Amino acid sequence: MKIKAAVFRQINQDLSLEDIDLADPGPEEVLVKTMACGVCHSDLHVVHGGVASPTPAVLGHEPAGIVVAVGAAVRNVAVGDHVIACTSLFCGACAQCVQGRTHLCVDRGASQRPADGTPRLSQGGSMVHAFVDLGGFAEAMLLHHRAVVKIDKDIPFDRAALVGCAVTTGVGAALNTAQVVPGSSVVVFGAGGVGISVIQGARIAGARQIIAVDLMNQKLENARRFGATDVINPEGLDVVKTIKKMTKGGADYAFEAVGVPKLLEQAFYCLAPRGTAILVGAIPAGQTVNLNPGHFFQEKRIMGCMMGSNRFTLDAPRYLDFYRQGRLDLDGMVTRHEKLENISEAFRAMTAGEVTRTVLTFD
Numbered sequence: 001m002k003i004k005a006a007v008f009r010q011i012n013q014d015l016s017l018e019d020i021d022l023a024d025p026g027p028e029e030v031l032v033k034t035m036a037c038g039v040c041h042s043d044l045h046v047v048h049g050g051v052a053s054p055t056p057a058v059l060g061h062e063p064a065g066i067v068v069a070v071g072a073a074v075r076n077v078a079v080g081d082h083v084i085a086c087t088s089l090f091c092g093a094c095a096q097c098v099q100g101r102t103h104l105c106v107d108r109g110a111s112q113r114p115a116d117g118t119p120r121l122s123q124g125g126s127m128v129h130a131f132v133d134l135g136g137f138a139e140a141m142l143l144h145h146r147a148v149v150k151i152d153k154d155i156p157f158d159r160a161a162l163v164g165c166a167v168t169t170g171v172g173a174a175l176n177t178a179q180v181v182p183g184s185s186v187v188v189f190g191a192g193g194v195g196i197s198v199i200q201g202a203r204i205a206g207a208r209q210i211i212a213v214d215l216m217n218q219k220l221e222n223a224r225r226f227g228a229t230d231v232i233n234p235e236g237l238d239v240v241k242t243i244k245k246m247t248k249g250g251a252d253y254a255f256e257a258v259g260v261p262k263l264l265e266q267a268f269y270c271l272a273p274r275g276t277a278i279l280v281g282a283i284p285a286g287q288t289v290n291l292n293p294g295h296f297f298q299e300k301r302i303m304g305c306m307m308g309s310n311r312f313t314l315d316a317p318r319y320l321d322f323y324r325q326g327r328l329d330l331d332g333m334v335t336r337h338e339k340l341e342n343i344s345e346a347f348r349a350m351t352a353g354e355v356t357r358t359v360l361t362f363d
Ligand SMILES: [Zn+2]
Pocket: 040, 041, 042, 043, 061, 062, 165, 166
């Protein structure tokens, strides 16, 4: 089938709207008509070369849609189901999967087509890549069934889509990775889509104090609405000292949700003894972090975080229950809608800090 997709061809060049071919679903695959897809910083990082991707590639990794066909072996979804998709594909058989850490699966290839076979996406017979095996900036997606989860039909697609990346990453960082304890103090560096999700996760977990740190005042005001109890614009401030004072001795958890080495260092330094810094943002390859090892005598910890340590099949429906109960605000996160052909405008608005999330919608 022929569909329209926004294709990444070259670093620092606008995505181009092109016709591509989608193969028929294999036994374990699902064909999904895209209804919505969030625009994430990682997509823009690909365009700018900070995140590597083969070319040509269809970007977009926060999609929601309707199942239109399934392969013979697919049992988790059926034609007509509403679904969201996440990039945390897993094999179900490796040591990480068997221990319940499917987000750290070491055999992603188990859910991909063989390199010498017919590609899922192509153009004139040659392969087009689906970024992180999703490719949501397109009218339809051909996905492995383990990438998708069925959702209830009362949840709007543009809200549900956010659970595919930003919410799963941020809320999961608080609930799954850090396991924030009720009554604790939490600092979140960065109040974009992921940072706001961390703030919401910390609020759901029952944190007593949630401090948002961002250079843009409008983002800080926005952060209050999602649960930040205090905000800091670090411009001209000693941010570590300020946080130490506000928390009366240091935070229990500090999340870095931007991807800047200096912020991870600050996150580590502003902790109370036994506090945990969690790196949620993606620090570009080649950059390094400098830490004063003396702080480790206070038993401070640093944790990595991969996609909110998600078990997508379990987590996604839970997060959508939080949404339905009014405990997770997705409505406020969707600040703009655009059509596929206006993807460049969505990137511009994100760079300018005008939006928490732009969601592309499809007819
Ligand atoms: Zn993302």
